[in-house]
Amino acid sequence: MPPSFTCVIKTNNNPEQKKAVKFLNGLSVNVSSGDLSRDLLSGAPLAALNHLLFRCEPEEKEISGGRRGPYGL
Secondary structure: OOOOOOOOOOOOOOHHHHHHHHHHHOOOOOHHHOOHHHHHHOOOOHHHHHHHHHOOHHHHHHHOOOOOOOOOO
8 A cells, every 4th residue: 555545444433332342442440550351351251251351252152142252342
């Protein structure tokens, strides 16, 4: 691509994705502690952290009935 090339991509999210993004954008994060991950995930059980960090494509497809892959909003 030549220098200063610009590409604009438009996407459409389904209502579930829009709701999830709106929720994430509305999170109030305490940055004074210096540890965002601890603040955001406080109280989450280890099984939930395992799900968030290490779920592979086939596992996510199985648990969602084939509707989404990992990290889908």
